[in-house]
Amino acid sequence: MDILLPVKIAARALRVNLMRSFLTMLGIMIGIGAVIVMVAVGSGATKQIADQIATMGSNLILILPGSTTSGGIRAGGGSAPTLTFEDVKAIQSECPAVALAAPELRGTAQMVAGNMNWSSLVTGTTPALLSIRDWRLAAGREMTSSDVDTAQKVCIMGKTVAENLFGDDDPIGKQVRIKGVPFLIIGLLERKGRSAQGTDQDDVVYVPITTAQRKILGNAFPGMVGPVLVQAASQEQLAQAESEITSLLDQRHHMSATKERDYTVRNLSEILAVSQQSAKTMSLLLGAVASISLIVGGIGIMNIMLVSVTERTREIGIRMAIGAKERDILLQFLAEAVLLTMLGGFIGITLGVGGAFAISGFFGWPTLISGEAILLAVAFSSGIGIFFGFYPARKAAGLNPIDALRYE
Amino acid sequence: MKMGSAMKEVVRIEGITKVYQMGEETVHALRGVSLTVNQGEFVAIMGSSGSGKSTCMHILGCLDRPSSGRYALDGVSVENMSKNELAEIRNKKLGFVFQGFNLLSRTTAAENVELPLVYGGMNAATRRARALEALHMVGLAERAGHLSNQLSGGQQQRVAIARALAGDPALILADEPTGNLDSRMSEEIMDIFKRLNEQGKTIIMVTHEPDIAAHAGRRVTFKDGVIIDDTGPAQTAAKPGA
Numbered sequence: 091m092d093i094l095l096p097v098k099i100a101a102r103a104l105r106v107n108l109m110r111s112f113l114t115m116l117g118i119m120i121g122i123g124a125v126i127v128m129v130a131v132g133s134g135a136t137k138q139i140a141d142q143i144a145t146m147g148s149n150l151i152l153i154l155p156g157s158t159t160s161g162g163i164r165a166g167g168g169s170a171p172t173l174t175f176e177d178v179k180a181i182q183s184e185c186p187a188v189a190l191a192a193p194e195l196r197g198t199a200q201m202v203a204g205n206m207n208w209s210s211l212v213t214g215t216t217p218a219l220l221s222i223r224d225w226r227l228a229a230g231r232e233m234t235s236s237d238v239d240t241a242q243k244v245c246i247m248g249k250t251v252a253e254n255l256f257g258d259d260d261p262i263g264k265q266v267r268i269k270g271v272p273f274l275i276i277g278l279l280e281r282k283g284r285s286a287q288g289t290d291q292d293d294v295v296y297v298p299i300t301t302a303q304r305k306i307l308g309n310a311f312p313g314m315v316g317p318v319l320v321q322a323a324s325q326e327q328l329a330q331a332e333s334e335i336t337s338l339l340d341q342r343h344h345m346s347a348t349k350e351r352d353y354t355v356r357n358l359s360e361i362l363a364v365s366q367q368s369a370k371t372m373s374l375l376l377g378a379v380a381s382i383s384l385i386v387g388g389i390g391i392m393n394i395m396l397v398s399v400t401e402r403t404r405e406i407g408i409r410m411a412i413g414a415k416e417r418d419i420l421l422q423f424l425a426e427a428v429l430l431t432m433l434g435g436f437i438g439i440t441l442g443v444g445g446a447f448a449i450s451g452f453f454g455w456p457t458l459i460s461g462e463a464i465l466l467a468v469a470f471s472s473g474i475g476i477f478f479g480f481y482p483a484r485k486a487a488g489l490n491p492i493d494a495l496r497y498e
Numbered sequence: 499m500k501m502g503s504a505m506k507e508v509v510r511i512e513g514i515t516k517v518y519q520m521g522e523e524t525v526h527a528l529r530g531v532s533l534t535v536n537q538g539e540f541v542a543i544m545g546s547s548g549s550g551k552s553t554c555m556h557i558l559g560c561l562d563r564p565s566s567g568r569y570a571l572d573g574v575s576v577e578n579m580s581k582n583e584l585a586e587i588r589n590k591k592l593g594f595v596f597q598g599f600n601l602l603s604r605t606t607a608a609e610n611v612e613l614p615l616v617y618g619g620m621n622a623a624t625r626r627a628r629a630l631e632a633l634h635m636v637g638l639a640e641r642a643g644h645l646s647n648q649l650s651g652g653q654q655q656r657v658a659i660a661r662a663l664a665g666d667p668a669l670i671l672a673d674e675p676t677g678n679l680d681s682r683m684s685e686e687i688m689d690i691f692k693r694l695n696e697q698g699k700t701i702i703m704v705t706h707e708p709d710i711a712a713h714a715g716r717r718v719t720f721k722d723g724v725i726i727d728d729t730g731p732a733q734t735a736a737k738p739g740a
Contacts, residue, residue: 095616106604408600411561412614412661413589415582491561495600 096421100429103398103422111430114394117387118434118474119441122467124380126442129463131449132373134456139369142285143362147223149189149325151332153181153318153339156352172352174313175299177342181320182218184338187331189323192219193299193315197307201255201295203266208254212268212295214302214315220246220279222321230262230277233298241300246277248292266295269306273297328357381470388431388474395427395482406486407494420487427479428472435471439464507573508669508700509535509558514567516553516723527553528564529723535669535702540695541730542711543704545720552673554720555704559592559671560584572668589618593662597674599654601646607633607657608642614665632660636690652683659690663699670694672703676710688713 104111155172175193182191195214200207213219217233220226230246237244245266252261261275282291297306299315322331332355345351399406406419443464446457516528528550535541545551556562557569560576563584569577572591579587588594593614601610611629620628633639636656646654655675662670672691676684692713695701703714711717716730 102605404600405602408602409613409617410585411559411588411594411596411600413585413617413665415585415617417582418617492556495561495596 096418096425097429099422100426103402103426104429107398110394114391115430115434115437117390118384118431118471119387119438121380121384121387122435122438122471123441123445124383125377125467125470126439126459126463127445127449127457128376128380129373130442130446130457130459131455132369132376133458133460133463134450136366136369136373137458138456139362139366143366146285146358146362147225147319147321149322149328150222150358151320151322151328151335152356152358153320153335154354154356155314155316156350156354172343173315173318175303175315176313177339178216178315178318180338180342181318181335185331185334187323187327187334188320190218190222190321191318192216192222192320193318194219195299195302195307195314195316197302199269199295199306201251201266201268203255203261203264206255206257208251210251210293210295212297212302212306214297214299214307216299219296219319222319225282226280227277228280229260230275232277233296238298238300241304242298243271243273243301243305244276244298245273246279246296247275248279248294249281250290250293251295252278268295268297271305328360332357384470384474387434388478391427391430391475392478392482395423395479396485398426399423399482399486402486403489403494403497406489407491407497410489410491411495416487419489420483423483423486424476424479427483428475431471431475431479432468435468438471439467442467506537507534508537508539508571509533509702510568510570511558511564512568514554514557514564514569516550516557516562517565526723528557530567531720531723531725533718533725533728535700537668537700538695538698539716540691540701540714541703541716541718542714543702543718543720544706544708544711546706549720550723551704551720555671555673555702558669558702559594560587589614590665591668593665593667593670595655595658595662595670595672595675597677599646599651599658599678601654601657601661603645603647605646606643607638607646607649607660610646610657611661611664614661618665628664629660632664633657635663635694636660650683651679652686655679655683655687656690659687659694663694668700670699670701672701674705675703676705676707684710 153173173193178191178193181188192215197212198209199212200209201212215233216238217235220232227246228249233244233246236242245268247261247266255261255266256264261278264275265272266275267273279292279294285291303313320331320335322328335355339345339353340351343352409419443459446459449455450457511534512532514528514531515526518525518527531550531554543551543555553562557564560571560579564577567577568575571587574587574591576584576587594600602613608626608629611632612625615625615628630639630642633642636659638653638656638660641649641653641657646657649657655678659675662672675691676687679687688710691701691703695715701714703710705711714730716728718725719727
């Protein structure tokens with residue numbers, strides 16, 4: 091018995107009823123296409139969020155200086171300078187679950203280089219910050235701890251600042267005056283792009299925290315720092331790091347049960363993980379809705395196959411009379427259903443991939459076509475063919491030869 | 499038949515009965531039929547509608563199973579065979595010619611003739627040669643590539659005969675083969691059957707037309723589920739009941 095025979099017979103039957111075959115396939119085509127487009131849109135969104143998380147750094151905890159209360163009016167978090175560089179050093183050295191801790195002292199400053207000037211965010215920090223944020227240099231060298239200890243007037247700048255001050259020239263080794271103070275440019279950061287909130291992350295200048303405190307962003311509270319960025323040793327140790335920091339700072343700040351804490355600890359990774367999770371859920375939901383259309387398409391195939399079996403009862407009778415076995419008839423109709431769904435599946439994949447490109451082209455949505463989704467769609471469509479084709483095929487194979495022959 | 503005692507029995511049925519349940523009513527279609535057909539015979543089965551001749555034909559054709567009785571086809575006992583084994587028997591030992599031709603539509607004459615060979619597992623080249631040979635025997639070799647629905651009724655029936663011949667079966671069963679044809683075409687078809695019979699083919703044909711039955715060497719008449727008459731020029735078998 092020729093293995094390909096049922097396929098050949100099925101292909102002939104489909105050719106004979108070309109219009110009907112096409113309309114039957116339409117359900118599967120649309121179903122598969124929809125699954126691929128929806129999964130592509132969903133995973134595109136998930137990947138975009140994942141990329142944004144990656145630009146922030148991983149396993150992050152943010153410590154904000156506390157709120158002030160004056161005359162019963164409470165200002166928001168970060169309004170009072172309550173964290174010191176000493177606190178940061180203590181967190182770094184005394185909390186085992188903390189990998190790195192870096193303070194930030196931020197301020198906007200006017201900077202001049204040659205005949206160009208630009209206003210940007212100047213952040214005083216320590217060398218740890220760049221590793222916490224997983225940010226590498228495009229050129230030059232990183233800040234060292236001796237730069238911090240001796241309050242060197244050196245800076246590292248982002249691409250946006252460098253372009254505005256130096257154009258295409260290499261800024262390394264050149265001077266920039268920040269609030270009138272001359273700084274040596276030692277490093278140029280790699281481009282990081284926009285943050286999840288849409289701000290330009292490359293419009294930034296980093297200087298040693300000590301220099302910032304003394305020369306440019308000095309304020310009424312010497313030694314104070316702004317928010318502190320902490321990286322836990324691992325994702326599992328995030329919660330432990332959080333509690334270690336809390337107890338350390340409580341102790342250092344002489345907190346008691348009756349006093350309101352003068353700082354806030356926030357787990358950033360958690361917030362981002364939640365948004366990524368919701369994007370994943372959305373993508374799953376989109377896929378599920380599209381899968382329903384696939385099942386509807388499968389039922390359409392079963393419907394047509396049942397009609398086809400009834401319509402061709404006589405043909406089945408003839409085939410049985412001249413020696414077709416039950417298995418031959420079963421395979422013939424099964425092959426027809428599988429051929430329909432697989433053909434529909436392949437056209438659906440083409441439509442889906444085209445649709446995904448069209449969506450990212452017209453609407454600018456990020457889409458990500460995964461090979462897995464395509465593979466799954468193919469497996470699913472042939473599975474649907476077998477599943478929904480089996481019942482009609484078995485009905486055909488189970489016919490009694492004389493009844494089938496007599497059928498009008 | 500002039501083969502004497504060396505004659506081979508193609509069909510041997512003994513005490514066949516067939517009982518149907520039609521709703522509340524029990525129908526006794528066959529009430530104990532015995533018949534022996536030797537190789538090379540051309541038998542016409544006659545009878546009015548409801549006489550049991552069609553039921554007998556279906557049982558002879560292994561399309562249906564008797565309620566009781568014994569049936570040996572070409573020396574093989576078939577009454578206890580499974581559905582699949584019966585399909586195999588139909589494929590290898592039987593050739594069918596139906597009243598309504600029963601060709602596959604939108605399929606060429608040659609492909610129709612090939613069909614039993616396809617299910618028999620023959621390779622494409624041999625099967626094509628055998629199909630053309632069978633079409634040649636019914637005088638339709640030049641129409642091999644025509645679609646079945648482009649052929650006249652007589653031509654379609656000739657294709658059906660070629661299909662029955664293709665597998666070189668032990669027995670050809672024809673169920674009212676001229677029922678849908680005019681008298682000129684009927685003669686044509688009967689000439690083919692007679693020629694095939696002269697070449698040694700065993701043929702059993704069901705018909706209710708006496709002039710068609712006259713072409714056969716032996717005539718068996720059914721009435722109310724039993725054989726009431728069995729006559730033929732060279733027939734040596736005993737009459738029913740004997």
